[in-house]
Amino acid sequence: MRASWALVFCLMxxxxxxxxxxxxxxxxxxxxxxxxxxxxxxxSSPAISRVDFADEPLVFQTPAGLSDRTANLYISxxxxxxxxxxxxxxxxxxxPIFGPxxxxxxxxxxxxxxxxxxxxxxxxxxxxxxxxGPTHNTGFGRAGPAGVxxxxxxxxxxHASGEARGSLGSYDARAITVQQQSAAGGRADAYxxxxxxxxDGYVENTRLGRDVDFKELVSALAxxxxxxxxxxxxxxxxxxxxxxxxxxxxxxxGGPLFTLTRASEGETNLExxxxxxxxxxxTDAGRLSAVTSFTDxxxxxxxxxxxxxxxxxxxxxxxxxxxxxxxxxxxxxxNAAFRWQIGGFFSTGSTDGAFTRRFDALTFEQSxxxxxxHDVAGFGEATFALSEKLTLTPGLRWEVARREIDRREAVPxxxxxxxxxxxxxxxxxxxxxxxxxxxxxxxxxxxxxxKPGGFSAFTGNPALTEFGPERTRAAEAAITQxxxxxxxxxxVRVFYYDITGYQIERSFATSAVADDYLVVNADRAxxxxxxxxxxxKLIHALTASMSVGVTRVELREFRDPFTxxxxxxxxxxxxxxxxxxxxxxxxxxxxxxxxxxxxxxGLTFYTENEDAxxxxxxxxxxxxxxxxxxxxxxxxxxxxxxxDKRYYRAISPGTxxxxxxxxxxxxxxxxxxx
Numbered sequence: 001m002r003a004s005w006a007l008v009f010c011l012m013x014x015x016x017x018x019x020x021x022x023x024x025x026x027x028x029x030x031x032x033x034x035x036x037x038x039x040x041x042x043x044s045s046p047a048i049s050r051v052d053f054a055d056e057p058l059v060f061q062t063p064a065g066l067s068d069r070t071a072n073l074y075i076s077x078x079x080x081x082x083x084x085x086x087x088x089x090x091x092x093x094x095x096p097i098f099g100p101x102x103x104x105x106x107x108x109x110x111x112x113x114x115x116x117x118x119x120x121x122x123x124x125x126x127x128x129x130x131x132x133g134p135t136h137n138t139g140f141g142r143a144g145p146a147g148v149x150x151x152x153x154x155x156x157x158x159h160a161s162g163e164a165r166g167s168l169g170s171y172d173a174r175a176i177t178v179q180q181q182s183a184a185g186g187r188a189d190a191y192x193x194x195x196x197x198x199x200d201g202y203v204e205n206t207r208l209g210r211d212v213d214f215k216e217l218v219s220a221l222a223x224x225x226x227x228x229x230x231x232x233x234x235x236x237x238x239x240x241x242x243x244x245x246x247x248x249x250x251x252x253x254g255g256p257l258f259t260l261t262r263a264s265e266g267e268t269n270l271e272x273x274x275x276x277x278x279x280x281x282x283t284d285a286g287r288l289s290a291v292t293s294f295t296d297x298x299x300x301x302x303x304x305x306x307x308x309x310x311x312x313x314x315x316x317x318x319x320x321x322x323x324x325x326x327x328x329x330x331x332x333x334x335n336a337a338f339r340w341q342i343g344g345f346f347s348t349g350s351t352d353g354a355f356t357r358r359f360d361a362l363t364f365e366q367s368x369x370x371x372x373x374h375d376v377a378g379f380g381e382a383t384f385a386l387s388e389k390l391t392l393t394p395g396l397r398w399e400v401a402r403r404e405i406d407r408r409e410a411v412p413x414x415x416x417x418x419x420x421x422x423x424x425x426x427x428x429x430x431x432x433x434x435x436x437x438x439x440x441x442x443x444x445x446x447x448x449x450x451k452p453g454g455f456s457a458f459t460g461n462p463a464l465t466e467f468g469p470e471r472t473r474a475a476e477a478a479i480t481q482x483x484x485x486x487x488x489x490x491x492v493r494v495f496y497y498d499i500t501g502y503q504i505e506r507s508f509a510t511s512a513v514a515d516d517y518l519v520v521n522a523d524r525a526x527x528x529x530x531x532x533x534x535x536x537k538l539i540h541a542l543t544a545s546m547s548v549g550v551t552r553v554e555l556r557e558f559r560d561p562f563t564x565x566x567x568x569x570x571x572x573x574x575x576x577x578x579x580x581x582x583x584x585x586x587x588x589x590x591x592x593x594x595x596x597x598x599x600x601x602g603l604t605f606y607t608e609n610e611d612a613x614x615x616x617x618x619x620x621x622x623x624x625x626x627x628x629x630x631x632x633x634x635x636x637x638x639x640x641x642x643x644d645k646r647y648y649r650a651i652s653p654g655t656x657x658x659x660x661x662x663x664x665x666x667x668x669x670x671x672x673x674x
Contacts (some may be wrong), residue, residue: 046443046478046491054126054154055587057625057638057669058167058175058197061122063087064649068599068621070130071531071549071582073103073149076574076604076650078659079213080248081270082118083299083319086505086574086642086650090132091527091553092146092472092493093574095519098371098456100401104144107151108223108237110276111142111295113323113349113373117272119151119241119299123177125220126154132531133495134449134474134601135429138381138395141327141345145449145472153191153223153237157183162674169667171211173199191223202663203249207261213249218242220263235278242271248304250657252545253613257646257660262312266303272296276446285603286332286341295349297321304657313655316356323349323373335457342380344476349373355458366378366411372404381429393431400424401452401469409460417462425436425450440481449475451503458517465517470501488538504553504572504608506654517654520556522608525572527551541588550581552585555608567608577602577618593636594626606651614653619645621661627669634671 049070051060063082067075076086092102096117105112107125112118122128129150137143167173169469175197182189196218201211220243226234247266251257273296280289287459291324300318307313315456381395400422407417429447436442449472459465475496482489502525530550536544553572557668559566571577579602585595600620607614622643627636641664648658 002095013246015215026239027448032321038363046441046480046493047135047445047476049130049531051130052127053122056591057667058123058165058177058195059169059638059640059667060623061125061667062120063118063122063671066122066128068531068579069547069583069597071528071533071547071579072132073130073549074574074576074579074604076386076600076635078248078250078650078652079549080268080302080304081120081133081243081299083116083268083270083302084650085115085118087115087118088575089130089146090529091143091407091497091525091572091575092499093503093572094112094144095503097458097517098454098503099163099503099505099519100144100451100454101666102146102451104140104142104148105151105578106140106142106148107239107274108153108276109278109289109291109327110237110239110274110295111140111236111325111327111347113295113297113321114272114351116299117295117321119219119239119272120243121195121197121217121219121241122151123152123183123195123219124179124239127152131492133445133447133476134427134472135395135445135447135476136461137397137427137447137449138379138429139341141329141342141377141379142325142375142399143342143377143379145470147452153475154181156189157181158185158277158301162440165669165671167667167669169199169272170665171200171202173197173579173665173667174474175537187227189225191221192309193221199269200247201246202258202660203251204259205262205265206259207263208265208532212247212260213544216244231281231283233278233280233282235276235280237274237276237278239272239274241272243268245269248434249559250304250306250652250655251657251660252307253648253651253656253658258647258663260307262305262307264305264312264314266305266314268302269300271298272522288329288330289328291325291327293323293325293327295321295323306657314358317353319353320349321349323347332388337385338382340382342376345375345377345379347373347375353457363411365456367407367409367460369405371457372402373454374402375452376393376400393433395429395431397427397429398425399450402450403454405457405465406453407455407465407515413460415443415460417465419455419462419466421453421455423453423467425469425471436597437481439484441479443476443478443480445474445476447476449474449497453501453521454519456518467503468501468521470499470503470521481620484650489532489535493528493532497527499525499527502558504558522555522572524556525554525558526556527553530547542586545583545585546581548578550578552577558608560609565609570608570610573606573608574604576604590629590631592626592628594624596622596624598622605652611653614651616648616651619647621645632673634673635668637666637668639664639666 001231045486078084094101099116131148160183166176177195179193181191198216201213245268276293298320325347331341351371357365379397383393404420431445434442440658451470453469480491502522581599583597625638644664649661650659
């Protein structure tokens, strides 16, 4: 698990920022990354969505499960431990393998690199906050043009606590997790979590007589915080996971979803470690913090097998990403009359890989590559009170990104490509927050976003390797309202994005073996839509919630570079026309509890020509749970996809294959707390 890297990091990253300033040591707690831009506080900011999942069944605590209940956030997962997944928010997407993310990710205050490094097991995190829109790029070091998604560990409490949970379910699914947190107070506190999960596969190879997509994962998380002096706090966060899975569940489009026939099978093996060391000091002028982080992600060996009649296509991939990052922030007291923050970010890393494809015993492509990434950004914002109820927040971000590629091809031709690409952006924004009433706030913003260009290392044609940056101009507005008893709340948001250089991934774009898996730029695109989120506590312990998102993303100026066909007016791929969830939950402190949830996704295209053969029609999934708790002990039975809906969670047009969504599953889970 590369523990030596973590040790080297801890020895090298001894940064301290301190200033003598007597005060309560509890004020020096290290919270997750936050930004302040709302007159009524971040917890009720209209631009932020929060989802709690600490009490969810273990099998639901995944990024895909989070996207099911978050409006306009959709993760098209290929079920290969985030490799080749597409994350879409408000019509903006990452390009799964090589493009930068449209939504950046943080684990507490640790920034991740590419989207494929996102943990597939969220056990150990208590909730997630989605900061929507490019206007949040003045508060985070690594900021995607669509927004920032922060996974947060549990907050400190006044007493030590722990929990152990275990579950059994369909397809021999089993999982166990143990969590322990110390009490607040003193000069140190700690939180640790360890988990194991496994299951048999959903897809059976009838020729070999076995399931192919079985999974097994071990993960761990540790958060340790020290308070050596009253103004100084140090924090260490470590996460790790190791997966030994079967093949990626790719089945031919139009055929059976859970059976296939082929002579051989693949595998998916992953190791990942993330480490962050935070040093923070509270001074009269605000909170000064420095976060040094390292991520090490390694997918190897990975292989997939696709059957094309009597021949089988085997893809062997080894890919790794290593990233160092440094983020500095100076944040004024959020209770001060004049609020501000400034920061700087630096990141350097590499993505290394090797790719071999063969039909049966004939190798027709073999290459290796190294991509170097260097990012520098400065950001800041300030909030001015224009009146007692109205605040103005201007902000600015400056960013420079440099990409370098060294690609070496052995088959079908012997060639080497070395090239570099650099782009930059100056990104202003302005926000208005108006407190209409004590429990009603209006938000409006104009901002700009930027996603760097780069290289597609799976492309053998040098003329097609490079793609340009994506730039966004955004207008957003929202209103949030709740009643005095906080039993009802509703948020409505609308947005309009004008995008130039919209990045689209093409697979097998020209039907030539050396041109597949590349990224192209649409000259112009636009995305508009909105979200509605409602929460209503009907009676004591009974809560109803709803979230609905609608997105219309269109290619305005895009001509296929290979066929010269214009796709103007067509919808961009990977983005559902709508999504939504409705949930009813009964959760008393003791006794019977339960919840039922319906989630839905609209029509989703996977090509820019809106080919119905590479699309997923609208579908809905039903989930339910019922159980009994005594306060300390809890047991429940649960079910997912109760109507056994058949659908694709992802489609790969170039291979004419798709990843089926999970069939109906049932399970039982027990927990004890102390």
